[in-house]
Amino acid sequence: MKKDLKDYLNIKTLLLVLLVALVIFIPVWGNRRYMNIAILVLMYIGLGESWNLLSGMSGLFSIAHALFFGLGVYGMTIGMTKLGLPVVGGILLGLAANVVMALIVGFVGSKLSGLYFTMALIALHAIIYTLAGQMSFTGYALGLSMPREYLMSRRALYFLVLGLAILMMLIFVWVRKSRIGTNFVALKENPDLAVSLGSNIRGWRILAVIISAMMASIMGAFYAFYMMANTPEVFASTISLRIIMVCMVGGLGNVWGPVMGCWLIVFDELVRGVMPSKFASFAVVVYALVLIVMALLKPKGIMGSKIFQPKETDARSVENKKAAAKAQK
Amino acid sequence: MGSAILGYVLNGICIGGVYGLVSSAWSFQCGALKFANFAYGASIMLSMYITYFSIREWNIPLPIAVLIVLVMDICLGFLMRKTVLWRHDRNTQILCTMGLSLIIINLVDFVFTSYPRDFGILETRIFFTDSISIGRTQLICFVMSAVILITFQMFLSKTWTGRSIRAVVQNKEVATLMGVKGARTLDLAFALSYILIAVAGIMLMSMYQVEPAYGDRMQSIAFIVCVSAGLGNLSGAFMSGILVGVLEQLIVGLLGAQFRTPILYGLFVIILLARPHGIFTRKQNVARSI
Numbered sequence: 280m281k282k283d284l285k286d287y288l289n290i291k292t293l294l295l296v297l298l299v300a301l302v303i304f305i306p307v308w309g310n311r312r313y314m315n316i317a318i319l320v321l322m323y324i325g326l327g328e329s330w331n332l333l334s335g336m337s338g339l340f341s342i343a344h345a346l347f348f349g350l351g352v353y354g355m356t357i358g359m360t361k362l363g364l365p366v367v368g369g370i371l372l373g374l375a376a377n378v379v380m381a382l383i384v385g386f387v388g389s390k391l392s393g394l395y396f397t398m399a400l401i402a403l404h405a406i407i408y409t410l411a412g413q414m415s416f417t418g419y420a421l422g423l424s425m426p427r428e429y430l431m432s433r434r435a436l437y438f439l440v441l442g443l444a445i446l447m448m449l450i451f452v453w454v455r456k457s458r459i460g461t462n463f464v465a466l467k468e469n470p471d472l473a474v475s476l477g478s479n480i481r482g483w484r485i486l487a488v489i490i491s492a493m494m495a496s497i498m499g500a501f502y503a504f505y506m507m508a509n510t511p512e513v514f515a516s517t518i519s520l521r522i523i524m525v526c527m528v529g530g531l532g533n534v535w536g537p538v539m540g541c542w543l544i545v546f547d548e549l550v551r552g553v554m555p556s557k558f559a560s561f562a563v564v565v566y567a568l569v570l571i572v573m574a575l576l577k578p579k580g581i582m583g584s585k586i587f588q589p590k591e592t593d594a595r596s597v598e599n600k601k602a603a604a605k606a607q608k
Numbered sequence: 609m610g611s612a613i614l615g616y617v618l619n620g621i622c623i624g625g626v627y628g629l630v631s632s633a634w635s636f637q638c639g640a641l642k643f644a645n646f647a648y649g650a651s652i653m654l655s656m657y658i659t660y661f662s663i664r665e666w667n668i669p670l671p672i673a674v675l676i677v678l679v680m681d682i683c684l685g686f687l688m689r690k691t692v693l694w695r696h697d698r699n700t701q702i703l704c705t706m707g708l709s710l711i712i713i714n715l716v717d718f719v720f721t722s723y724p725r726d727f728g729i730l731e732t733r734i735f736f737t738d739s740i741s742i743g744r745t746q747l748i749c750f751v752m753s754a755v756i757l758i759t760f761q762m763f764l765s766k767t768w769t770g771r772s773i774r775a776v777v778q779n780k781e782v783a784t785l786m787g788v789k790g791a792r793t794l795d796l797a798f799a800l801s802y803i804l805i806a807v808a809g810i811m812l813m814s815m816y817q818v819e820p821a822y823g824d825r826m827q828s829i830a831f832i833v834c835v836s837a838g839l840g841n842l843s844g845a846f847m848s849g850i851l852v853g854v855l856e857q858l859i860v861g862l863l864g865a866q867f868r869t870p871i872l873y874g875l876f877v878i879i880l881l882a883r884p885h886g887i888f889t890r891k892q893n894v895a896r897s898i
Contacts (some may be wrong), residue, residue: 390884391880391884395642402877403873413866548806560715560717566707568707570704570713571707574704
């Protein structure tokens with residue numbers, strides 16, 4: 280079927296054009312504060328893709344995703360300040376730490392599922408969070424600061440994180456389209472059936488955790504350059520909550536989910552700039568309320584709503600629908 | 609040294625009784641009723657704060673304060689069941705209760721401020737020898753939690769309501785056929801399990817100081833106790849609560865307080881991997897292997 284111009288004029292294209300325009304115009308027009316918000320938003324989009332790959336696509340519900348993110352930050356800062364590695368070395372150190380952690384988490388996830396996996400992840404997260412604040416190697420509760428010569432301008436950081444976010448989206452799409460993604464979805468939808476069809480479910484689960492952890496680790500390495508320091512607060516559960524938020528509001532298992540959900544980060548940062556610090560805890564309350572409402576009433580998120588569903592134009596799906604309607608009667 | 613270790617063990621047994629009470633409530637909710645309640649630590653923390661403020665700041669006499677905390681917790685449990693726990697999807701439950709716990713923590717932080725609170729009771733200690741002693745409050749709490757747990761077990765096994773709760777837990781459809789209102793019984797059971805949380809909160813307030821992050825600590829202990837006893841095993845939870853209490857006192861006393869979380873949680877992960885169905889139970893189909 281040949282498509283003419285009219286087929287492309289729908290709400291998706293409109294949103295995409297708006298998004299591209301926004302991405303281009305922010306560094307031209309933006310002052311420092313808006314640039315900061317834009318950088319954070321793009322970072323959360325990248326992290327959201329990482330969470331989406333693990334939880335939305337392969338069904339292992341990661342409640343403490345800041346664990347992988349924080350390990351990436353710590354790998355970078357420790358590599359830079361304590362070991363004197365170059366930038367690539369810092370990234371690799373973070374990746375190595377994350378692969379080790381992902382192997383542990385993936386091993387747990389391959390043996391246990393559901394509630395037990397969540398509890399194990401919380402436990403591992405608590406171990407790392409506590410140790411990070413107590414060891415001299417990680418700089419105690421104050422953290423380490425990066426060498427000054429790596430300080431980058433906001434504009435450079437913006438384009439760096441833009442590239443990274445797009446890279447994460449591409450990785451997500453590539454995984455989803457490939458054979459790996461098919462297996463991930465299979466073990467989310469029906470693990471028993473996937474096993475009976477000969478899918479190595481343990482291997483795929485470990486692989487899902489490793490890919491997701493590496494994606495989060497790279498975003499963490501970027502965050503080290505953005506903050507130029509680290510504290511144990513990079514492991515804080517508010518970061519995990521934001522990552523989950525972005526995906527839950529946008530849409531689970533969809534590459535555009537985090538992009539659609541990121542307005543919450545913008546909202547939060549804008550409000551936080553205005554409010555006195557005494558009311559800072561209310562931002563978390565609003566977050567958590569939105570999270571609960573979305574999880575209960577709209578589990579598929581914004582991308583699950585009707586306008587974003589693909590149109591069922593080909594004959595077969597229409598026929599299927601008719602048959603389903605008939606069967607219901 | 610020997611008497612110091614004996615002192616730690618005795619203290620650990622007394623505190624462990626309260627831990628057993630704390631975690632048997634979670635074990636009941638999570639293992640038996642199949643409600644993954646991660647707002648559990650926050651609920652304990654909230655009832656501790658209410659206890660402190662109603663006695664110290666608002667000058668309410670003790671019996672009425674206890675009544676207030678009990679009623680508040682039952683209402684909280686009932687509301688949770690009606691608002692966030694009506695879906696039977698596990699992930700939704702985990703997410704919603706996590707969100708709820710953050711709401712409770714941040715609201716407490718805002719209303720009561722995050723300054724740590726303490727009754728500061730000067731405890732009378734019962735001396736066995738010159739160096740071995742236990743606190744009177746601790747001993748009373750241990751006995752009380754044992755009595756409450758035994759009463760709860762009796763309630764579950766002897767009364768009609770308790771039996772209907774167990775019937776609904778075992779097989780909801782058959783229980784409904786026998787004339788038990790399934791959903792309503794679950795509401796009731798969840799609200800009742802919040803009584804245990806309220807009592808545990810009152811007891812913990814008499815021993816420890818409370819701050820908004822205190823709930824996480826209790827939650828961690830509940831995880832370890834429940835998993836080592838097997839989820840849903842109430843009397844086992846009391847025994848392994850004592851075990852965890854002794855272990856914690858020994859770690860804090862001999863190694864230092866900073867090793868508490870890593871060692872306890874590390875042990876938890878190892879138990880979870882090696883024997884997910886509990887140390888004391890025989891192999892059952894508790895954790896799904898795939």
